[in-house]
Amino acid sequence: MKEDVLSTAQRLEFFVDPSRCIGCQSCVQACSECDTHRGDSMIHLEYVDRARSVQTVPVVCMHCEQPTCAEVCPADAIKRTADGVVQTARKARCIACGNCVMACPFGVPELYVERQLMMKCDMCYDRTSIGKRPMCATVCPSQALFFGTREQITEIRPRSMPTNQFRFGGQVITTRVNVMVPRAPTPPAVVDVTAAMDDRPASRTVRLPLAPPDAADPFAGVEI
């Protein structure tokens, strides 16, 4: 029985597609309902630059194969389960030093000073460990957060593909959570996050084949 649960959990994966996100915060509101961190959301949802766009990005814990947060923890308080879920800090061990908060390349862990504890997304371990989907991915109205099999995502998202390798400077990280990127004939082996931070984006992440040439400012002709 336990093996069934494990294999089910391993077949189901988390996929994040920011291009679908509508910023509604349903994930945030649902996450804060969890009994283990009641009132606080472990998922982060931010505008990239609200002055210029309504684009928002949801960030869950990426559940790294070699979690930097755990590697830098002086108290060995951050554990990874056998099925690859990196858990919130153990309360008995956490010394609230904040090393993990500064080290995580994805900016996921947060320090709750009043509780003297780092807390973060554990992919709804109480739900996923019994075959349920995480709460955020269940409620997400745009399915920017999707939890299912690789076969499912391949079938329903023909325009994009999952990736789980990210480069931050000299560090390459493999994660259990996937990010959907536009499908390409020769996809890069890793998403070079630091390079993307240095560059101006070469083109829009979502192709607009029918958009007028001045789509960047559709209001260019509006007089005031």
Add this chain to the structure above:
Amino acid sequence: MATLPTSDTDIIHAFGPHLSSNLRATSSDDPERLVKTHCCFCGQQCGIQLKVRGGEVIGFEPWEDFPFNRGMLCPKGVKRYLQGGHPDRLTTALRRDPSAVGGFRSAGYEEAIAHTAAEIARVQERYGRSAVAVLGGASLTTEKTYLLGKFARVCLGTPFIDYNGRLCMVSAGAGNKKAFGIDRTTSPWSDMVGTDVIWVAGSNVAECSPITTNYIWQAREQGAKVIVQDPRITPIARTCDLYLPVRPGRDAALFAGVLQLMIEKGWIDQGFIDAHTVGFEAVAAYCREWPLARTVEVTGVPERSLRAAAEIWGTARTSFLFHARGIEHHSNGVQNVLGAINLVLASGRIGKPKSGYGTIVGQANGQGGREHGQKCDQLPGLRDISNPEHRRHIAAVWGVEEASIPGPGVDAYELFRKIDAGEIKALLAICFNPKISLPDSDFVARALDKLEHFTAIDFFLSETARHADVVLPGSLQEEDEGTVTQVEGRVIKINQAATCPGQARQDWVILQDLARALGRPHGFTFSSPGAIFEELRAASRGGIADYSGITYEKIERQMGVFWPCPASDPRTGAPTPDYPGTPRLFEPGSYNPIAKGAGPFYFPDGKARFNVADYRTPADDVSADFPLYLTTGRVVSQFLSGTQTRRIGPLVKQYAEPRIELHPRLADKLGIAEGDWTTCETARGTITVRASVVSTIRPDTVFIPYHWAGPKSVNRLTVAAQDPISKIPQYKVCACRVRRADGPPEYAAVLEPQQ
């Protein structure tokens, strides 16, 4: 006398809006049971399971089997359970008492019922039966709206009943009836996935109907192109294939210009037009008045975008067009709707798989709530109150003389004009907060003050109910059962999860108690919502909105039943107990009781109608004094006038107070920076809110959401101009001027964000 008993500040102190706690009581509260039901808010009516313990709702669990939303919920659905057990909840009746704390004293339920009944009787005796009016709402179950319509016509004998769907679905409904003879979205939302093109006209899908987003995104994954027509780059517009940045109030012009291009290019289905429609020639003649140059000039949409729209729409094989309040909330709202429908009919893509047309419903029961008799001109089953045959059918079901049923009344705004003019002296209102939701709302407040008697049925003391002489404590959605009809035309079942606290009563019980106290109990002795539904089935039988074949059991078994669902075959009269309902309208060969087999549309010849969709300049258009367009709408975390959502802590935190959105170019010109207190002024009034400087709105337009009260209410600025056919107010455009405020408004130091 329906004046405020004390200051708003005193009333707020006693009755809120205060915030809920952020969470349910304790983490050890495991639910005793899960109740499968639906969200209490918008017209999507997402399936949800409520966690119940000790007769109270303590949380939610997604309902992943319900086919429409499969577990998905927006933030309002997630936090809706927090309205239960709220400190502001009315658990006793209230009587106006300026000497009491907050201006109201608790009253015994029977005392309050007796007082209201006595006042109604007094007013009717002195001024006539029509001196009493009733206002209803489209968040009520269909059973309640049916009973309310019957209560007004039979118990009170007044023609004056209308409802807050007047602010919502009436332009769409009127347009649909003129073009199709029936008022319902044509297709289930699943028809969107696999279509070639989706045209979203005036609908902020991501914030107002979030679950629809996934249908659109999924359609795009399978190749659909998405066209969005909106003055703001909403989240659904951000990645669309073609964005049409229409100037507010110019939608009919846009549709005419695009149809003209389609006609010029031959991108129309002449075979369908000839076989299944009438009136195309007149529409084509009108469209010739809309050459490209004029359309560009009027709509503000670039020429190449209009050309692209015509080509994408004109050359598609399958398509789905839907619209919402963005094109409907206009003094030209019905024409805008008809313009959209003309594009659909010219394409011939209707009544087929993967091709449809729909109007996104705003309120929980925006569809069912407009079908069964709380609308001023309507009787149950989408029947016409002026049609003698329709009147006879309903009179027989109600067991009254046909002549005793009053004729048509007036729309909700006109009803306030009649109060202002002294023709209506007493008002009974439920599920409607016109002091916030009607335009030029200072006028509405002044009219309320003139009533001799006002009774409100509500579960929180809404801003309108503050004017009441009597407040009867009604029920939350989860405290009752009944049906609603959601955006696709699917009739679904609301199931009771909690019990009414204290002296609060289910709304249908309150209406029947009033009928009894008035000494007019005939027809108001139902024992349950199920019993009301049985009568509603009979009343709707043979009507266009035929529910006669729908039972609670069938709804549960099928997870919803699409009307029309007749109990017997309209051709043979043979019973059809297993008829599953009608998910898709207008399919070739389909039968309906109007066309009787002549064709799929609901007219005697079975053909759809093209209607000339005439563009008119909006009322209160921009001028030298008021050079900017003001438009209004929703944010995702709030709902309607906020009576519920401004009391739910986490939702208030998400977007606490209204902001005025303006483009950086406009902000630069006016010297306004992000977060500045900014004053917006129209010919009706002035409000001051903080600025949100964003490049996602037309530079000649500002936007303010409408969910807030008093000095933060944008409907103090909007114009009471109404569509001549549907009587919908023109919320989506009026002329304004904007300036940087000298300092913070007075309310900033006094009121909490939600108040």
